[in-house]
Amino acid sequence: MPRDPGEELTAALAAQAAAERRLHHAVHRAREAGWTWEQIAQTLGVSRQAAHRRFQAAADAGAAPAAGAAGRGSWLETALQSADRAVRAWFSGDLTAVHALMTSTARAALPQTVLRQTMQEVQDLAGRCAPPVDLTVHELNGAPLPADPGAAGSRRAVVVRGVAEGEQADPVVHVLLGPRGRVSGVSIRLTDSLEVWPL
CATH class of the missing domain: 3.10.450 (Nuclear Transport Factor 2; Chain: A,)
Structure with missing residues (x-):
């Protein structure tokens, strides 16, 4: 019996969300391991700028401090x-x-x-x-x-x-x-x- 289209769409969305979380985690781990944005972009098959823009908030948290990350007065x-x-x-x-x-x-x-x-x-x-x-x-x-x-x-x-x-x-x-x-x-x-x- 064919699968209900609504269930199939819901399952596909859940799989896509899980894959996106895994991808963000993998990029974060790569940055922690010292990978450059250029290396990540080449692996993903996108431009460096596109990779940086898409993953920066999560991956750069520990690699390169953003504004306000340092202690007051530093x-x-x-x-x-x-x-x-x-x-x-x-x-x-x-x-x-x-x-x-x-x-x-x-x-x-x-x-x-x-x-x-x-x-x-x-x-x-x-x-x-x-x-x-x-x-x-x-x-x-x-x-x-x-x-x-x-x-x-x-x-x-x-x-x-x-x-x-x-x-x-x-x-x-x-x-x-x-x-x-x-x-x-x-x-x-x-x-x-x-x-x-x-x-």
């Missing part, structure tokens, strides 16, 4: 706050605020005219963009910070990364922060590769 929290202010200022078009957060060397290398031109190019390619919701912190070579970043030393330069939501494409934003939480460099690209400094 150097990491200061770095995340600086990066968040810079990114929000950028996407609101307040280039004066972006410049105010930069080191003098970065301001000289990236005058407001250059920032404005870059902003226009990003808007031409991606459309209007909302700033990234989640920021992750990485070492300069792109590796995730250790689970206890304070154990590896005090203040140091880090790269903060976020994916903005655009109308036509999702720009990836990287902010290079020096040991005092000042912006030393900014990269905004329409690519899902992880920025590594020095460029």
Whole structure:
């Protein structure tokens, strides 16, 4: 006797939900084992950006602290706050605020005219963009910070990364922060590769 279509649909949905939970768990375990988002994406047959966007909330919880994850007053929290202010200022078009957060060397290398031109190019390619919701912190070579970043030393330069939501494409934003939480460099690209400094 053929199976009832309603039962078959319910069973298929349950199986799909179970498979999705297993997949999220597997991605989380891969991140804990040190896999990069590039490795995970290749295994899943998707782009790095698509994998990161789909699984970041669960998998990055222990691999790369998100905003607010560090203890109050820590150097990491200061770095995340600086990066968040810079990114929000950028996407609101307040280039004066972006410049105010930069080191003098970065301001000289990236005058407001250059920032404005870059902003226009990003808007031409991606459309209007909302700033990234989640920021992750990485070492300069792109590796995730250790689970206890304070154990590896005090203040140091880090790269903060976020994916903005655009109308036509999702720009990836990287902010290079020096040991005092000042912006030393900014990269905004329409690519899902992880920025590594020095460029």
